[in-house]
Amino acid sequence: MSKPRFRWHIVVFLAPAVLIYTAVMIFPLFNTLRLALYSKIDQERIFVGLANFYTLFGDPHWADQFWNALGNNFWFFLIHMLVQNPIGIILAAILSHPRLRFAAFYRSAIFIPTILSFVIVGFAWKLILSPIWGIAPSMLDAIGLKSLYAPWLGKEDYALTTLALISVWQFVGIPMMLIYAALLSIPDEILEAGEIDGITGISAFWKIKLPLILPSIGIISILTFVGNFNAFDLIYAAQGALAGPDFSTDILGTFMYRTFFGFQLQLGDPYLGSAIASAMFAIILVGVCIYLFGIQTRMRRYQL
Amino acid sequence: MNRKLVTMAMVTTALATSGAFAQDVTLTIESWRNDDLVLWQEKIIPAFEAAHPGIKVKFSPTAPTEYNAALNSKLDAGSAGDIITCRPFDTSLALFEAGHLVDLADMEAMSNFSDVAKSAWQTDDSKASFCVPMASVIHGFIYNKDAFKELGVEVPTTEAEFFAVLDKFKEDGSYIPMAMGTNDQWEAATMGYNNIGPNYWKGESGRAALIAGAQKLTDAPWVQPYATLARWGEYLGDGYEAQTYPDSQNLFTLGRAAIYPAGSWEIAGFNAQADFEMGAFKPPVRNAGDTCYISDHTDIGIGMNAATPNPEAAKTFLAWVASPEFADIFGNSVPGFFPLSNAPVELEDPLAKEFVSWRGECESTIRSTYQILSRGTPNLETETWGASVAAIKGTETPEALGQKLQEGLASWYAPHQ
Numbered sequence: 093m094s095k096p097r098f099r100w101h102i103v104v105f106l107a108p109a110v111l112i113y114t115a116v117m118i119f120p121l122f123n124t125l126r127l128a129l130y131s132k133i134d135q136e137r138i139f140v141g142l143a144n145f146y147t148l149f150g151d152p153h154w155a156d157q158f159w160n161a162l163g164n165n166f167w168f169f170l171i172h173m174l175v176q177n178p179i180g181i182i183l184a185a186i187l188s189h190p191r192l193r194f195a196a197f198y199r200s201a202i203f204i205p206t207i208l209s210f211v212i213v214g215f216a217w218k219l220i221l222s223p224i225w226g227i228a229p230s231m232l233d234a235i236g237l238k239s240l241y242a243p244w245l246g247k248e249d250y251a252l253t254t255l256a257l258i259s260v261w262q263f264v265g266i267p268m269m270l271i272y273a274a275l276l277s278i279p280d281e282i283l284e285a286g287e288i289d290g291i292t293g294i295s296a297f298w299k300i301k302l303p304l305i306l307p308s309i310g311i312i313s314i315l316t317f318v319g320n321f322n323a324f325d326l327i328y329a330a331q332g333a334l335a336g337p338d339f340s341t342d343i344l345g346t347f348m349y350r351t352f353f354g355f356q357l358q359l360g361d362p363y364l365g366s367a368i369a370s371a372m373f374a375i376i377l378v379g380v381c382i383y384l385f386g387i388q389t390r391m392r393r394y395q396l
Numbered sequence: 397m398n399r400k401l402v403t404m405a406m407v408t409t410a411l412a413t414s415g416a417f418a419q420d421v422t423l424t425i426e427s428w429r430n431d432d433l434v435l436w437q438e439k440i441i442p443a444f445e446a447a448h449p450g451i452k453v454k455f456s457p458t459a460p461t462e463y464n465a466a467l468n469s470k471l472d473a474g475s476a477g478d479i480i481t482c483r484p485f486d487t488s489l490a491l492f493e494a495g496h497l498v499d500l501a502d503m504e505a506m507s508n509f510s511d512v513a514k515s516a517w518q519t520d521d522s523k524a525s526f527c528v529p530m531a532s533v534i535h536g537f538i539y540n541k542d543a544f545k546e547l548g549v550e551v552p553t554t555e556a557e558f559f560a561v562l563d564k565f566k567e568d569g570s571y572i573p574m575a576m577g578t579n580d581q582w583e584a585a586t587m588g589y590n591n592i593g594p595n596y597w598k599g600e601s602g603r604a605a606l607i608a609g610a611q612k613l614t615d616a617p618w619v620q621p622y623a624t625l626a627r628w629g630e631y632l633g634d635g636y637e638a639q640t641y642p643d644s645q646n647l648f649t650l651g652r653a654a655i656y657p658a659g660s661w662e663i664a665g666f667n668a669q670a671d672f673e674m675g676a677f678k679p680p681v682r683n684a685g686d687t688c689y690i691s692d693h694t695d696i697g698i699g700m701n702a703a704t705p706n707p708e709a710a711k712t713f714l715a716w717v718a719s720p721e722f723a724d725i726f727g728n729s730v731p732g733f734f735p736l737s738n739a740p741v742e743l744e745d746p747l748a749k750e751f752v753s754w755r756g757e758c759e760s761t762i763r764s765t766y767q768i769l770s771r772g773t774p775n776l777e778t779e780t781w782g783a784s785v786a787a788i789k790g791t792e793t794p795e796a797l798g799q800k801l802q803e804g805l806a807s808w809y810a811p812h813q
Contacts, residue, residue: 135494153774153807223635224643246579246637248791332461336581337637338782338791353465356582357766358775359490360468 121373127366144367158368160339161347162375164252168343169320171256172263177312179260180267181305185297187268188275199272203265210262214329217258221245245330248340255341259326263319267312274308275301304394314383321376324349344372421709422452424477426470428463429696431665432730439729444716451709471496471701478704479713482527482697484516485766492519492526497699499524503711505718513736516694516762527697528718531726531733534751535591535691538658538666540651541673543571551677555624558680562631565654573631575653577639584784585777587657588628590763592679593621594689599761607768609811613802614795622787622794629788637789645669660751661695663732667745676750678758692760694736772808779804 131140148154183202187195205213221228223243232241244254278301286292286300324345327335333350335342350358352365425436436455444453456477458466464487470476471491480497482488491497500506501524506514509529517527544551547568552558565573578584597603597617605611611618633639633647648656649669656662658676666674681688698717700710716722720739727735731745734752743749765777783797792800806812 153804218640221638222643223638224633224647229635241635243635243638246577246635246639332580334581334778334781336579336782337785337789354468355778356461356464356775357485357487357770357777358773359487360465 124366124369125373127363128370131363132361140363144364145371147364148367148371154364157339157342157347158371161342161344164341165321165323165343167252168256168259168323169317171253172260172316172320173313175257176260176264177267177309177316180264180312181271181309183264183268184271184275185301187272199268202268205262206265208262210325211329213258213262214326218245218330221254246337248337251331251337252341255327255330258330259323262326266315270308270312271305274305278304303392307388307391307393310383310388310391314380317379317383318376321372321379344368344375348372420450420452421706422454423479423704423706423709423713424454424456425479425481425698426463426467426477426701427455427457427481428460428483429481430457430459431661433457435664435729440722440725443721443725444713448712448716451712453713467491471703474703476701476703478701478706478710480527480699480701481530482517482699484694484697484762486768486771488517488527488697488699489519492524492699496702497526498702498707499526500528500699500714501525503528503715503718505715508718508720508737508739510736510738513694516767517697517699520768527699528714529694529736530696530698530717531730532736533693533695533733534660534754535587535693536658536660536676536678536751536754537591538648538656538662538674538676538747540571540648540654540670541675542651543654543672544675546570551675552680553677554684555680555682559627562655566631572633572647572653574628574655574657575644575648576628576632576657577636577641577644578785578788579638579643580641581781581785583641583644583657584625584788585765585781586763587659588625588788589621589780589784590691590693590765591657591659592624593618593764594691594759594761595679595681595686596621597764598687599689599759603761603764603767606764607811609809612812613805614798619794619798622783622797625784625787626790626794629790632788660732660734660748663745663747663751664730667731667747674747676747678754688754688758689761690754690758691763692734692755693762693766696733769805769809772805774804774807776801776805 128144129139129141130137131143132138148158186192187199189195192198220226221244223229223241223246229238229241232238242250244250282300282304283296286296291299322345323343327341327343327346328349331341331346333346333353333355335346335350348365348368351368352360352362354360433455441453441455445451454477464483467476467480468491471480471494476496480491482491482497488497492499506525506528511522513529513532514525515522517529518525539551543565547564549561549564550557552561562573565571576583576587594602597606597611602611602617606613606618613619629636633653639647644653644656645662645665646669647653649666651670651672678688678690698714700707700714704710718737720737720741723735723737723739723741726733727741727748728744731743731748732751734743734748735741743752765780770777779801783792783801786792787794787797802812
């Protein structure tokens with residue numbers, strides 16, 4: 093018997109991804125975690141242990157901002173879960189209907205916003221909703237509902253929800269595509285067998301298709317969670333780093349940016365900024381772990 | 397044949413560029429004044445280059461809101477330009493303390509400036525000066541002369557007259573009485589609170605008392621401006637809550653609004669955009685006959701990146717910026733930014749002349765939050781933005797706002813504890 097050969101090709105094929113990923117993701121991540129334990133005193137970087145975290149959670153000024161941003165972030169996530177994902181599933185279910193005409197066109201049209209830049213989306217929606225130049229007030233006026241119009245992006249009560257819905261509009265294509273793919277992979281035999289048993293139409297969706305696409309919905313939920321808690325671009329593009337009005341659209345990403353790089357007369361503090369980034373990392377890590385160990389392992393899978 | 401031509405063209409271009417680089421030093425200027433790009437390229441830089449052969453200058457601005465963050469990152473990464481445009485006070489002081497800016501106190505041309513002008517770019521003990529003072533901006537109100545004529549209203553001088561004029565425009569309905577939005581927040585503080593405020597806290601004396609801790613933000617002179625701002629809300633356009641700064645500028649220059657709470661930096665842009673006659677009036681005093689105070693804010697300085705490879709050329713440029721020649725070109729080509737140099741400058745633009753004439757009639761001061769008071773966290777300047785917006789929207793009472801700002805300031809500033 094010969095000794096099993098060392099399989100070099102595995103190393104060779106893994107190397108590019110591992111190297112690039114280490115250089116641009118893993119190293120910066122751990123360096124950020126390390127930076128959070130330092131502070132600059134008299135132009136010198138000094139190890140301060142957990143002092144930055146004490147400031148972040150102990151100082152009422154910082155703690156208020158942190159909890160405000162975290163709360164807003166949860167609301168942002170909730171809107172995505174309640175609006176984006178159900179709409180994505182419905183769209184996918186409609187698209188996978190065999191008798192729908194122009195399905196390819198609808199699919200592309202709904203997916204296109206996803207590939208647009210945040211800056212374009214933020215700016216375009218800002219213009220659409222603008223009380224002065226926007227088409228939203230005049231469109232509402234045309235159907236006699238002008239009274240429903242409000243300068244949504246400028247009102248504390250509506251701004252965050254409005255931005256979340258803009259983000260939903262932009263990204264609804266992703267759950268749609270993933271669910272659509274999952275629906276297409278369901279073999280016709282199962283549906284036909286169901287039909288013979290008298291399960292057709294809507295009840296076929298609830299009783300056969302939905303259980304089979306649940307794992308995909310789980311993946312979409314976790315992608316939404318990670319995406320939302322890392323979000324920054326849209327808020328920054330639409331409302332600026334101050335996430336107005338009155339911090340009502342401030343999420344962890346904009347809070348971190350403001351702290352890290354500074355704002356107007358406020359000087360940047362990369363160390364406290366890193367502490368916020370570490371907290372974001374911890375939140376996402378906990379969320380993903382809850383999903384992986386609490387939900388995914390208990391999900392029933394069906395062999396197709 | 398075609399390919400040959402292209403190759404030849406490329407080779408020639410490459411030769412030409414490398415030839416130019418070989419003898420000239422190129423200085424890059426970091427700035428947030430992207431509105432002035434054309435003026436720098438067409439007037440200021442050619443004037444300098446004509447007098448100083450061998451030095452080329454490139455003006456490379458960033459968006460105002462991103463400037464500080466971008467500049468800090470570039471300085472830390474070593475990729476910043478040779479010449480740094482300086483924000484006033486602590487932002488630049490921090491750059492100097494971090495070793496990014498060079499002490500220019502021994503530069504001969506610095507004697508062209510008064511102590512007040514230099515104070516925005518000095519260490520607290522005034523020993524080191526790290527930026528050449530370039531320009532100040534004056535706050536006030538710009539108005540549409542045609543609209544005023546149409547309704548037959550006079551330029552207001554007191555607060556009562558000011559609100560009477562606004563009422564008239566509101567009643568008439570053909571113009572938005574005042575063009576300002578609260579979406580970007582800073583206008584409410586900069587063109588609102590710090591525009592009208594000096595009349596309440598009596599300019600420099602109030603500002604100094606606040607820094608010394610003798611006055612508090614809960615005192616009447618600091619709270620009353622919020623009460624006045626609260627009355628502005630009803631005169632701003634529909635949906636002002638989502639109106640951005642460029643929206644307001646456009647509303648005014650399109651002739652849809654009558655009054656624009658302004659800083660003099662708007663003059664150049666407004667002259668280019670508006671096709672009606674404009675005038676300016678200073679912040680109205682509270683009662684007829686009161687001394688008037690204006691915010692004449694030291695806004696722009698210019699310094700040298702300590703890491704520049706061309707320190708000699710950079711110093712030559714800074715010395716030229718400090719000269720009366722520059723003051724003359726700058727004052728007239730960027731109307732609304734008033735040179736701080738002691739050399740008298742004759743301005744040609746009527747609107748700029750109007751603004752600068754207030755220096756003779758009123759007492760000058762600078763924005764209340766800029767010196768020392770925005771050093772800690774919470775940052776008083778940023779807090780003032782939020783407070784001014786809240787006052788205009790009426791979401792909080794002036795007293796509650798003063799209380800909140802005072803608590804924030806007292807949490808880190810010893811003279812207020």
